[in-house]
Every structure is written in C-alpha cells, then in structure tokens.
Amino acid sequence: MPKSPYEFTAGNTPDAPRSDLPGLLAALAADLRRIDYTLDGVARLLGPTASAALNRDQVIPAMLATAQAVQRTAAAAPLAAVVRLWLLAEPQERETLDAALPGIGVEGLLELGLVQPVPGTPRITAKADLRPYGWDANPDGSGGAELWVASDLAAHQQAGVLRHDHVLGIGQASTTLVQTTVRQHTERALDLGTGCGIQAFHLLHHCQHVTATDISERALAYARFNILLNAEALSVDPDRLEDRVSLRLGSLLEPVAGEEFSLVVSNPPFVITPRSAGEDAAGQFTYRDGGLPGDEIVASLVADLPGVLAPGGVAQLLGNWEVPAGASWDERPRSWVRAGTDAWFIQREQVSPEQYAETWLQDASESRDRAHYRDAYAAYLADFGSRNVAGIGFGMVWLRRPAAAGQETISRFEEITYPIEQPIGPHLGAAVERSDWLAAHDLAGTHLLVADDVTEERHQRPGAEHPGVILLRQGAGLRRTNLMSTELAGFVSACDGDLAAGQIAAALEALLGGEAGSFQRSLLADVANLVRDGFLIPAAFPAEQ
CATH class of the missing domain: 3.90.930 (Outer Surface Protein A; domain 3)
Structure with missing residues (x-):
C-alpha cells in the first residue's frame, strides 16, 4: 500500500514519550512485567477500598496502602514505588527507582521522556502517566491482554488547568466505546481520533490492519509509543509497524479520503464548547473540542462516515447532541443520517445546559480560577441560549453501509438510561443480526x-x-x-x-x-x-x- 501524505512516523515528538528507542522500550516492558505492574498486581497491592478510591481520582488511600504494604514486606517496595511515581504522581528518590526498575533505570526513563528531575532535589517525578490496562480472555482462553498505557498527567495528578493539547488517558468515554464495539474479524479498520490509542489496541486483536488518525501530533506520538511498548501483546513487529498500523496526522476524514474500511470506531472530540471571535486551535482542548459550533462535529461524522465504509461496513461512535426546547431528543440526530444508511442511536443520558457546563469546566480543572470559571460558565449558557437548547444528550451511534444498494434500511432511535449489561457490543451485534x-x-x-x-x-x-x-x-x-x-x-x-x-x-x-x-x-x-x-x-x- 503506498504511503499516505498524512503518514505520521516521528518517534521523537517534543513533550511526548520517545518511541524511537526500541532497546529502552523492551527494557521498560521487562521491568514492569517483573514487578507485576498489572491491573491485578496493583489491585492486590492497594486492596479493594484504596483501589476504588483511586478509580475516583482520590490518591490518599492509595498513598497509605502502599506505605502499609512496604511495612508488611520489603518485597512490595518496587511495585509500591512505581505506583506512587505514575499513578499517584508522587516524586520518588532516584535510587529507589533504580532499584525498582534496574533494567532501564532512571537514566533510561529520562531519555524516554516519562520522568523528569525535581529541581534542587535527588527526587524524580512523573512527566507522563503510565498505567496498566487490559482485558480478560474469552472463555476459550483467547483474546486477553495485559498492557501499559502512557498519557498526559490527569487533573488530579498536577496543579493548574490542563494544557490545551492534553492527551487523555483511559477515561469513561473510551471504555464505553470499547464495550460498545461489535467485535468481528476484519481486514481494515479505522480508529478516528485515536488519542493515546485505546481503541486501536482492541482493534489490533481482531483486525488485520488498523489506521489510526488524530489532529494532534502529541496524541499520535503517545499512540505510537504505546503500540511499540506493547508490541508483543498486540502482535506487532516493531521493525515492521506499518504492516499492521498506519498512523495519520490530520482532521476528521481528510487523512483517509478515498479509502474504505470494514469497521470504523471513533471517540471524537464531541464536547459542545462555546465559540469566540478570533479563537484558534491553540485555545481549544483538542482531546474533546472539535472546533465546530454546537454539535456539528458529530453531525458531520454521522453524515460523512458512510463514505469511507466498504459495502456492509460498520461505524460506531459516541456523541453529544443538542435538544432544542420543545423538540424530541432524536429530532436533530435523525436529520443527520443520509438516505440509504442503516442507523441506530441510543441516548444514554440527557443533562441541562448548567450540568453540562459544570461537567466540562471541572474536567479540565477550569474551576480552579474563580474568575475564569464564572466567565466560562456564563459563556456556555449564552452559547446554548443562542440556539434555544434545553438539554444535551449523550449516547451511542451505530451506522452501516448496506451491502447492496436498495436494501431496506434500519432506523432506530431509542432512549435507554438505566444500567445495561457490559460489554454491550455482542448484544448489539446480535440485535442487528436478528x-x-x-x-x-x-x-x-x-x-x-x-x-x-x-x-x-x-x-x-x-x-x-x-x-x-x-x-x-x-x-x-x-x-x-x-x-x-x-x-x-x-x-x-x-x-x-x-x-x-x-x-x-x-x-x-x-x-x-x-x-x-x-x-x-x-x-x-x-x-x-x-x-x-x-x-x-x-x-x-x-x-x-
């Protein structure tokens, strides 16, 4: 396949971990595996209550649990140090980390760009988040994975407002899409807006080749780092990455124009954000803000995604949509679907403009500056008010290009706000088959x-x-x-x-x-x-x- 002009191959992007040092990546993976820096290993170290608190971004119980674990047995010290470094963003002594990760050592971590010195001290602090991730095997023992995922430090791990080109880690939206995706073997899949690569990891387990796109160079650098760090678990040859993965830098569908895929997944930057005169991309949170007014980012994807689907191909994405006063929630989404496209929308939640503003201002730690919070909150309400928006819906979208022209299409728009079984993907797939x-x-x-x-x-x-x-x-x-x-x-x-x-x-x-x-x-x-x-x-x- 000829190389795309959008192809991203850089392994040394500023302010992102380096992925052009295979020896150090292999040494890091071996060290992490040796100390059992896995989901189960960390859960055993912390215990259920501290683990649950950490899942709520509360680090104090985990700080206490790691100290108690080391007091009980010195053998827990290496894992405790690594948990404190990356999950709790607590600076560690250089000699402690050298002992915990002897294969790569602090010098190797510094060279990869995962840590940085604390000025004027012998301590080392995290420059990025690096945490275990994985999923269970199928009943037949196949399909499971234990991985590590690097991303930018989250709001609870650092002071101040997030940088505008923040690379998001494992979040609720990304795991929701993982659980929603119908898993079938395909030759070519597209991860649109890959971020740090979560969806691509799962696609690589059932797709022969994955194209992953993003508008952020830093996001693609993180995705490349994560894929190569986990190359063995993802069945990727580090020397022949292009055989299984193509990373593309560009906006929305531009990097894949003229191509077709059997499966597209996307956790797009769907957050509805007030627009202001003279703004540019540098003032937007690229991980969540697509730069378009209202819900136009989701509207454009729903309309345009069928154009990159092969006959019978499926696209699954998450999105927000505005609900005007006096209208049903599905009025706008219905208008986005082009004739001849199968569509199934499930609204999982609907919130008021006030709730929406509070959620996303808190998400980027914008509430820490009172004056900024007041002005930004008012801007959200004015923006929604200008379009007579009474509510904002969130949900799952399934689209399909029929295998043959003229087939009767599926058109389902329903609201399901109560708890459902997870993962829901197999059940959605079976419903379509029925x-x-x-x-x-x-x-x-x-x-x-x-x-x-x-x-x-x-x-x-x-x-x-x-x-x-x-x-x-x-x-x-x-x-x-x-x-x-x-x-x-x-x-x-x-x-x-x-x-x-x-x-x-x-x-x-x-x-x-x-x-x-x-x-x-x-x-x-x-x-x-x-x-x-x-x-x-x-x-x-x-x-x-």
Whole structure:
C-alpha cells in the first residue's frame, strides 16, 4: 500500500514519550512485567477500598496502602514505588527507582521522556502517566491482554488547568466505546481520533490492519509509543509497524479520503464548547473540542462516515447532541443520517445546559480560577441560549453501509438510561443480526423460542380474575421491559419451538375471536418486535457469543 501524505512516523515528538528507542522500550516492558505492574498486581497491592478510591481520582488511600504494604514486606517496595511515581504522581528518590526498575533505570526513563528531575532535589517525578490496562480472555482462553498505557498527567495528578493539547488517558468515554464495539474479524479498520490509542489496541486483536488518525501530533506520538511498548501483546513487529498500523496526522476524514474500511470506531472530540471571535486551535482542548459550533462535529461524522465504509461496513461512535426546547431528543440526530444508511442511536443520558457546563469546566480543572470559571460558565449558557437548547444528550451511534444498494434500511432511535449489561457490543451485534434475519425470512413459518434470560411478571388487583399488567423482562443485554397485551402474552407462552408463529397466531385468533386476517397481521408485527429485541429467538438462530 503506498504511503499516505498524512503518514505520521516521528518517534521523537517534543513533550511526548520517545518511541524511537526500541532497546529502552523492551527494557521498560521487562521491568514492569517483573514487578507485576498489572491491573491485578496493583489491585492486590492497594486492596479493594484504596483501589476504588483511586478509580475516583482520590490518591490518599492509595498513598497509605502502599506505605502499609512496604511495612508488611520489603518485597512490595518496587511495585509500591512505581505506583506512587505514575499513578499517584508522587516524586520518588532516584535510587529507589533504580532499584525498582534496574533494567532501564532512571537514566533510561529520562531519555524516554516519562520522568523528569525535581529541581534542587535527588527526587524524580512523573512527566507522563503510565498505567496498566487490559482485558480478560474469552472463555476459550483467547483474546486477553495485559498492557501499559502512557498519557498526559490527569487533573488530579498536577496543579493548574490542563494544557490545551492534553492527551487523555483511559477515561469513561473510551471504555464505553470499547464495550460498545461489535467485535468481528476484519481486514481494515479505522480508529478516528485515536488519542493515546485505546481503541486501536482492541482493534489490533481482531483486525488485520488498523489506521489510526488524530489532529494532534502529541496524541499520535503517545499512540505510537504505546503500540511499540506493547508490541508483543498486540502482535506487532516493531521493525515492521506499518504492516499492521498506519498512523495519520490530520482532521476528521481528510487523512483517509478515498479509502474504505470494514469497521470504523471513533471517540471524537464531541464536547459542545462555546465559540469566540478570533479563537484558534491553540485555545481549544483538542482531546474533546472539535472546533465546530454546537454539535456539528458529530453531525458531520454521522453524515460523512458512510463514505469511507466498504459495502456492509460498520461505524460506531459516541456523541453529544443538542435538544432544542420543545423538540424530541432524536429530532436533530435523525436529520443527520443520509438516505440509504442503516442507523441506530441510543441516548444514554440527557443533562441541562448548567450540568453540562459544570461537567466540562471541572474536567479540565477550569474551576480552579474563580474568575475564569464564572466567565466560562456564563459563556456556555449564552452559547446554548443562542440556539434555544434545553438539554444535551449523550449516547451511542451505530451506522452501516448496506451491502447492496436498495436494501431496506434500519432506523432506530431509542432512549435507554438505566444500567445495561457490559460489554454491550455482542448484544448489539446480535440485535442487528436478528433485524437482518427478519428482513430475509418469513416470520409466520418460523418456530420461535423464549430467550433464556427472559422472565414474565404479572400484576393484578386483589381478587381480580385476570392480571391488569403483564410485563416481559430481559435479564441480559439491553435489559428491556415490554408491556404485553393478553394475546401477545398468550403467544409468548406457546413459543416452545413446536408450532410455527403463524400457527400460534391462527390458534389465538380462533380462541379470542379476533378479526380475520388483521388480528394475525397485528399480532405478528408485535412478535417481530420481540424477535428484533431478543425476547424471542428463531429456533435455528445462532446464540449470542
């Protein structure tokens, strides 16, 4: 494949870890592995309460836990020192780090750009965050990984407002997209707005080649460092990185114009930010702010992503959208989807303009300067007010380019704000497969079964002959609840695989005296919805993995 003019190959970017020193990267990985600097190793060192506090960005319990661990056994000292250095951003003595990481030593860490001296002292402090990351193996033992991820120090690890070209680490949005993505083997995948590379790590486990783009040179430098630090776990040959990964520097879809991918994932800079006259990119937080007014960054991606999808290709992303006063939440997102595109939006949360402003001002530590906080907060409210915005939605977006022109498209817009099973990706994939199955098969001739996780709930007034409310509930996946009519409840109770759906519908029509023809059509339409949502499963349909 010819090299793109957007190709990013720099291994020595200012203010980012160096990835052009393979010997030091290998030594660092060996040292971290030796002291068990892993998710499980750190959890054992800290204990459950300090680990939970650290997940809330509270470092004091972890400081106490590391001190207690070293008092109990000197063998805990190397791991405790590394945890304090990178997770707690607590300066360490040079000799302590040399003893903890003898293969690379402090001099090697300095050369990589991961640490820096504390002026006037013999101590060393973190210049970047470096933490364990990974995921469990599949039931067959395949697919698991233990990695390390470098990023800029977070707000709780440093003083002042974050730098505007801040490279975000492992956050809630990135893990949400990881859990949402439907994992299938593909030849070519695109990670649009890769940041420090979280999505690319997962894609490399089930995709032959990954193109990762970002508008930030520092972000791509971090992603390159992380991929090469974890080369063995990601099945990447450090000497032939381009065989599996292409890093591209550029905005949105510019670096991949004219190319097609079977899978695109994106955690884009979707945060809605007030625009001001004369601003430039240097004044924007590039990890979250796409530089466009309102929700235009997400709108443009929803409209344009199908253009880089191969036939049958899928794009999954996260996003915010504005909800104007008096409008339904899905009014704007519906308008973004181009004709001939499959689309499924799930709104997971909706907040007020005030809540939104507070969240993102706190995110970048902008609340530390009272005058700046007041002015920035007012700017958010004025910006939303100028467009009559009453709420801001957050959710998951699934898009697909149909495999053939003219196919009937999927169009689903729903709000699910309660807790759902994680990872949800396998269940979303199975739901799409069921929709495709329904489009290709005659439901009336299908034998159906009740899914294993489904239960029925009946409510009735004391002394009543019949229940007033019948609910069908899912225990897995999206955990939906369906309000049932008497005839639909009767249909579900007969779904043991013996009779075809049309036979059950005909029997209920005769039993309940429904209008000939229309009764069955209406009932089977409701049954199709139960199949689409996974309450009922065709007897020959493959189970979710």
